Amino acid sequence: MALNTNRSRSDLRAGDRVGDYLVQGALASGGFGAVYRVAHAATQKPAALKVLHADLVSTTTAVLRFEREVEVIRRIRHPNVVDIFEAGTLDDGRPYFVMELLSGVSLEAFVRVRKRLPPADVLGVLEPLCKTLAVCHEQSVIHRDLKASNIFLAETALGTRRVTLLDFGVAKLIDDSAPGLTAPSRIVGTPTCMAPEQIRGEPATARTDIYALGVLSYFMLTGELPFKDPSFMLMQSMHLYVNPEKPSTVAPVSATFDDVVLRAMAKSPENRFASTLDMLAAFRAALESERRPRDVASKARAIALHVEVDVSPDALEQPDEALYTDMEAVLPIAARTLGNRGFRIMLWAGNRMVLVSNLPEHPDLERAHRMDAVHAALLLLGELAARSSRDERVRVRVRLDVGAATAPGEEIDEEIIDVSWGAPDEDSLESLLASAQALDGLSVETRPVDGSNRLLRVLETAPA
Numbered sequence: 001m002a003l004n005t006n007r008s009r010s011d012l013r014a015g016d017r018v019g020d021y022l023v024q025g026a027l028a029s030g031g032f033g034a035v036y037r038v039a040h041a042a043t044q045k046p047a048a049l050k051v052l053h054a055d056l057v058s059t060t061t062a063v064l065r066f067e068r069e070v071e072v073i074r075r076i077r078h079p080n081v082v083d084i085f086e087a088g089t090l091d092d093g094r095p096y097f098v099m100e101l102l103s104g105v106s107l108e109a110f111v112r113v114r115k116r117l118p119p120a121d122v123l124g125v126l127e128p129l130c131k132t133l134a135v136c137h138e139q140s141v142i143h144r145d146l147k148a149s150n151i152f153l154a155e156t157a158l159g160t161r162r163v164t165l166l167d168f169g170v171a172k173l174i175d176d177s178a179p180g181l182t183a184p185s186r187i188v189g190t191p192t193c194m195a196p197e198q199i200r201g202e203p204a205t206a207r208t209d210i211y212a213l214g215v216l217s218y219f220m221l222t223g224e225l226p227f228k229d230p231s232f233m234l235m236q237s238m239h240l241y242v243n244p245e246k247p248s249t250v251a252p253v254s255a256t257f258d259d260v261v262l263r264a265m266a267k268s269p270e271n272r273f274a275s276t277l278d279m280l281a282a283f284r285a286a287l288e289s290e291r292r293p294r295d296v297a298s299k300a301r302a303i304a305l306h307v308e309v310d311v312s313p314d315a316l317e318q319p320d321e322a323l324y325t326d327m328e329a330v331l332p333i334a335a336r337t338l339g340n341r342g343f344r345i346m347l348w349a350g351n352r353m354v355l356v357s358n359l360p361e362h363p364d365l366e367r368a369h370r371m372d373a374v375h376a377a378l379l380l381l382g383e384l385a386a387r388s389s390r391d392e393r394v395r396v397r398v399r400l401d402v403g404a405a406t407a408p409g410e411e412i413d414e415e416i417i418d419v420s421w422g423a424p425d426e427d428s429l430e431s432l433l434a435s436a437q438a439l440d441g442l443s444v445e446t447r448p449v450d451g452s453n454r455l456l457r458v459l460e461t462a463p464a
Helices: 060-076 107-114 119-138 206-222 232-241 255-264 276-291 321-339 363-385
Strands: 021-029 033-040 046-052 084-089 095-099 104-106 151-155 161-165 299-311 344-349 352-358 394-406 432-435 444-448 455-461
Touching: 021 046, 046 060, 060 084, 060 095, 104 107, 107 151, 107 206, 119 161, 119 206, 119 276, 206 255, 206 276, 255 276, 255 363, 276 363, 299 321, 299 363, 321 344, 321 352, 321 363, 321 394, 363 394, 363 432, 363 455
Parallel strands: 394 432
Antiparallel strands: 021 033, 033 046, 046 095, 084 095, 104 151, 151 161, 299 352, 299 394, 344 352, 432 455, 444 455
16 A cells, blocks of 8 residues: 655545555544544444554654554453454554444543542443453553543443443553563653552552552542642652542542542552452442441441540649640640541540541451551651650550441440550550450551550551
C-alpha cells in the first residue's frame, strides 16, 4: 500500500486500505498514535484501526510499546478486554492493529456527568474489572495505568453495558526476559493514579494495580480524586506521604467503604489486598453490611482507646497553675489526634476519655483496622510527649482493647469502658498497653506486663 507521507503525521484518508480493512474516517488522535474507523473489505464489519504516528517509527521504545500492547491483549483474550482482529506494518514502517469498535462512554465521562455513583453501581464496575485484572495477573500482566479514562462502558446489542479495559501500552510482563521498555529512572503511569512504588521507580506488581483500583473506587464513590494538584511534584508527594481523606468525609457515602478503599491505597504494597478478588470480596461485604438493617447491627465490635490522666502521688500536696494547665491539655490533644484518625468519643468523664472506632466484619479489613488503631495510639503518645505544656508530674496511661460499641446516642456499653487496667500503676505510664485480643494476628512486637495476665506492652510495629 502506498501512503502519502507528506500529510500531517501521515494521516490516513477515507478509502485507504490497511490489511483487510478500508479506512472510513478519523476517530481520535493522541501523542502516541491515531485511531480510525474502518470496515472489513469483504464483510463490512466495522472496527477501529490504531496506527503509530510516523515521527515515532524511528523511536525504538515507541515501536516496542506498540507491539507490546498487541502481545499483551492477545495473551489475555478476555471478554472485558478490547479484542484485536489483525496487526501488521504499513508500507512506511508504521505498526498498526485493528480492534473491535466500541460504542458507549468512558467511565470517567460517565462519573463526571452523574457526579458520583451509588455503591451498587460501583460494584457493577468493580466486579468485571477485578475479575479481568485477576486473569491479567495470572498471565503475568500488570496494567500500570489503570484509570477511569482507560475503562470503557461499551453498549451491547442487549442494551446493557460491558466494562472494557483499554490501553495496555505501558503494561508490564513480569515473566518477560527481554530488556525493559522503560529506563530505571523513568516513571510510568498517570500522576493522579500512580502507586508510591511506581513513583519511586520500583518494580510494579499486582498490588500496584490494586492501588489504582483504590483510587478508581474513591473516584466512583465520591466523584473526586483522592489527591488533586496542578503540580506534578506535589501530586507525587501526596501519593508518597499523605493519607487521603476518608470517602465518607468527602461525599455522602457510608463509612463501611472507607476501610476497603483506604486499604487498597495503603502506601506499602504489603498492607494492600493480596489480590483483586480479595478487594472485590471486601467491597461486596461492605455493601452487604450497608444494606443490613441498622437495628440488627446497632451493637458492633469496636477497637477502643482509653486515655487516662493522673498525677504523681505527692503532686497534689502543692499544686500550681502549670500542673493544672498540663492536666487539662492532655485529653483535648487525644480528642483531636484520634478524631483525625476516625475515632469517636464514647466517654469523656473528668480525667478519662474512651474513644472507639467500629471494626469491619471482613477478617482482613478487621485486622488492618486494628493495626491502624495501634499506629494511631503510638502517634498519640508521640504528640503527648511533644506537648508544649508537658509537666513531669502529670502521668498519662493509654490502652487499646476490643469490645462492643453501641451507636452514638445509645446507652454506653460497660464492656468497652471497663476501667480495670490490670497493671501496676508505674508500669502503665507513657507507653502503649493493649489486650491480647486487640493485637491478635498483628505484626507487633510486645512483651508481657508484670502483674497483669491480660495486657501486653507494644514495643515495635510494622511500618504504617
